[in-house]
Amino acid sequence: MNMEKFIYLFRGGDIDTNSPEAMQANMQKWYTWIDSLNKKGSYVAGDPLQRTGKQINGKKKAVTDGPFVEAKESVGGYIIVNANSIDEAVEISMGCPIFDYDGKVEVRPVQKM
Amino acid sequence: MVHDPLTMIQKDINKTIDHLFRHEAGKMVAVLTRLFGFPNIDQAEDIVQDTLLKALETWKYGKMPENPRAWLYLTAKNKVIDIIRRQQVKHKINTDISYLLKSEYTLVPTVQEMFTENEIKDSQLRMMFACCHPSFSKEAQITLILNTLCGLNTHEIADAFLSNEETIQKRLYRTKEKLRKEKISLDYPGTEAMDERLEAVLKTLYLLFNEGYNSSHTEKLIREDLCEEAMRLTILLTENSRTNLPYTHALLALMCFHASRFNARLDDNGFIILLKDQDRKQWNQFLIRKGNEYLSKAAMGDLIHEFHVEAAIASLHANASSYDHTDWKMILQLYNNLLEMNFNPVVALNRCLVIGETEGYDAAIRELEKMNELEENCHYNTSLGEMYFKTGRKEEAKKFFTRALSLTSSHAEKKLINNKISKCEE
Numbered sequence: 001m002n003m004e005k006f007i008y009l010f011r012g013g014d015i016d017t018n019s020p021e022a023m024q025a026n027m028q029k030w031y032t033w034i035d036s037l038n039k040k041g042s043y044v045a046g047d048p049l050q051r052t053g054k055q056i057n058g059k060k061k062a063v064t065d066g067p068f069v070e071a072k073e074s075v076g077g078y079i080i081v082n083a084n085s086i087d088e089a090v091e092i093s094m095g096c097p098i099f100d101y102d103g104k105v106e107v108r109p110v111q112k113m
Numbered sequence: 114m115v116h117d118p119l120t121m122i123q124k125d126i127n128k129t130i131d132h133l134f135r136h137e138a139g140k141m142v143a144v145l146t147r148l149f150g151f152p153n154i155d156q157a158e159d160i161v162q163d164t165l166l167k168a169l170e171t172w173k174y175g176k177m178p179e180n181p182r183a184w185l186y187l188t189a190k191n192k193v194i195d196i197i198r199r200q201q202v203k204h205k206i207n208t209d210i211s212y213l214l215k216s217e218y219t220l221v222p223t224v225q226e227m228f229t230e231n232e233i234k235d236s237q238l239r240m241m242f243a244c245c246h247p248s249f250s251k252e253a254q255i256t257l258i259l260n261t262l263c264g265l266n267t268h269e270i271a272d273a274f275l276s277n278e279e280t281i282q283k284r285l286y287r288t289k290e291k292l293r294k295e296k297i298s299l300d301y302p303g304t305e306a307m308d309e310r311l312e313a314v315l316k317t318l319y320l321l322f323n324e325g326y327n328s329s330h331t332e333k334l335i336r337e338d339l340c341e342e343a344m345r346l347t348i349l350l351t352e353n354s355r356t357n358l359p360y361t362h363a364l365l366a367l368m369c370f371h372a373s374r375f376n377a378r379l380d381d382n383g384f385i386i387l388l389k390d391q392d393r394k395q396w397n398q399f400l401i402r403k404g405n406e407y408l409s410k411a412a413m414g415d416l417i418h419e420f421h422v423e424a425a426i427a428s429l430h431a432n433a434s435s436y437d438h439t440d441w442k443m444i445l446q447l448y449n450n451l452l453e454m455n456f457n458p459v460v461a462l463n464r465c466l467v468i469g470e471t472e473g474y475d476a477a478i479r480e481l482e483k484m485n486e487l488e489e490n491c492h493y494n495t496s497l498g499e500m501y502f503k504t505g506r507k508e509e510a511k512k513f514f515t516r517a518l519s520l521t522s523s524h525a526e527k528k529l530i531n532n533k534i535s536k537c538e539e
Contacts, residue, residue: 031213031222038212047217077218 003082005044005110006089008096010079012072013103029097037081042092046079072104130172133181134165135338138264141189143236144227146261148193148214151243152204152293154261160196164189186228194224208298234349237262238356239299241346245313246297253288254317255324260285263321263342273324273339275522301355311356315364315420318343318350322368326375337375344368351407363411363420369404370427373397385529389436401431422451441470458487466496474503491520498533511537 015022037043051074055066067074083089086109093105138161145157164185178184196202197214206214213223226232244257259265259273267285271278291297302310325339347365350356377395380386408424426447433439448464451457461484469477478500487493494517501510511534518530 027218027222030218031226034216034219035213043212045216079218 002084004084006081006083006086007108007110008046008079008081008089008093009075009106009108010077010096010098011075011104011106013076013098013101014071015101026097026101029100033095033097034079036095037079037092040092042081042083044080044082046077048077049075051076076103130169130177130181133185134168135264137182137185138165139262139342140233140237141185142261142264143240144233145189145193147208147232147236147239147299148206148210148224148227149202150204150206150208150211151297151299153202153206154289154292156196156203158261160189160192164192190224190228194221204293209300234352236299237346237349238353239301241314241350242302242310243292243297243299245310245317246292246295247309247313248291248295248297249288251317251320253284254313255320256281256284257288258317258321258346259342262346263339265338307355311350311358311361314350315347315361318347319364319367319420321346322371326371340368340372340375344372351410359411359413359416360418360420362407363418363424366404366407366411367420367424367427369400369407370424370431373400373404373431379525384532385525388430393435396431404428404431417454419451419454422447422454426451439470441467445471458484458490459492462487462490462493462496469500469503474500478504489520491517491526494520495530495533498530502533502537507537 015026034043034046051071052066052068054063056063081089081092083092086107089107089109093107096103096105098105141161141164142154142157145160146154149157167188168181168185172178172181197220210223213219227236240262241258244261245254249257256270259270260267265273267278267281270276271281274281301307322340322343325336325341325343344365347361347368350361351365373396374388374391376397377391377393378386386392404424405428408428411421411424426444429440429444429447445464445467448460448467451460452464462481465477465480465484468480478497481493481497481500484493494513498510498513498517501507501513514530514534514537518527518534521527521530
């Protein structure tokens with residue numbers, strides 16, 4: 001067993017209606033998926049993110065509001081998982097509910113320093 | 114005395130609210146403790162208290178919501194979520210579901226899930242098992258269950274056990290310190306520990322029921338509440354596959370049979386009415402039927418527990434059309450079985466009374482006089498008094514009744530005994 005950490009970065013996948021039932025159902029799907037990740041021993045941590053916040057840039061450490069990115073490109077959340085390989089991490093990500101709403105998952109291995 | 118309509122309505126609302134609060138407090142404490150972990154039980158209780166207080170303030174003047182229970186749950190849920198988000202939980206949360214509380218993906222659905230019907234029942238079951246952990250003394254176990262699951266405050270618990278509030282407070286404080294120190298959790302006991310723990314839970318519920326049934330507490334409502342709570346929790350156990358063993362059903366049958374006589378035991382003046390004098394039409398037939406149902410469910414498997422035998426005895430009384438038509442011989446047989454399983458002086462005492470019915474009162478007196486370890490027991494002395502009275506020896510009877518009078522603090526019992534003494538003097 002060779003467990004390594006990977007991060008999932010979620011993009012897009014916004015629900016296209018305002019219906020509270022749809023929102024509730026979607027939340028339930030995330031809950032179920034994360035629960036299943038935990039039972040497999042893969043889940044480490046994760047949270048949804050607000051779409052925008054602050055940015056601090058370069059040597060000057062300039063603080064601005066942002067980023068202002070198209071909805072389908074902006075990072076809306078992350079989950080850290082344990083997996084034996086990136087292929088396994090990809091496979092685990094297949095159950096993510098974000099795909100129901102045409103979202104994206106980016107899988108990045110953690111860089112050992 | 115004239116009451117204005119508003120006061121009357123307010124009184125009714127207060128009664129409803131009292132009942133609702135007593136009913137829901139225990140459930141909410143169980144759920145919150147499940148969420149926060151056993152070490153945080155004090156905080157769980159505080160949140161429930163705050164919720165109930167908020168309800169009282171908001172519901173003033175009859176503005177009760179359509180679904181008060183849902184209102185309570187929603188308020189508690191919001192408080193819980195807020196506290197978790199602000200990381201204001203006192204002791205580290207270390208449960209099988211704590212990871213779900215750490216992520217905004219799962220925090221709200223988890224809290225909501227825990228307030229659903231099945232999870233509320235599950236949390237109460239876990240609480241029952243945790244409260245009966247072998248590290249706690251018997252008194253601590255029952256005090257903990259009354260305080261946490263049954264929503265009784267220290268004053269009410271002190272009243273029910275004829276103890277004082279300070280003792281109960283100290284006991285609760287020490288017990289909670291202990292559970293933190295020994296890291297006792299709300300996890301179900303493992304399969305090996307399960308049998309023992311279930312037995313501890315059932316015995317505690319039996320004690321709880323007896324406190325309500327035999328209690329010298331003058332407030333009838335408290336006594337009914339105790340019996341009701343014991344039965345409610347036992348019913349929970351019969352509804353869960355881990356715990357619905359035959360002897361769980363036996364205990365429930367026993368409780369049903371006893372409870373069926375609740376209204377016939379005291380008259381309007383607070384006099385105790387003995388079994389032979391009770392108006393059997395006052396016996397609750399629904400409860401007797403239920404008792405019979407549970408008793409047949411208990412008749413499975415090979416293991417016979419004391420609860421089985423006690424339930425069988427209670428069943429023979431409950432199903433008899435009159436005192437004289439009771440199957441005393443069978444009851445005597447069952448008492449003999451019970452004593453073989455486990456000698457208990459109170460059971461032996463009651464057996465002597467049965468002998469009074471099968472072999473006559475002189476035989477009963479002979480049996481009773483063998484048991485002098487019970488000299489300081491009130492029931493022992495009233496029994497001897499009763500037997501001597503029945504055989505026409507009033508002087509002797511009076512001696513024992515007078516002795517008994519000094520051995521009880523119950524108003525109802527004192528009244529009964531004084532009545533008996535005056536009959537001896539006629």
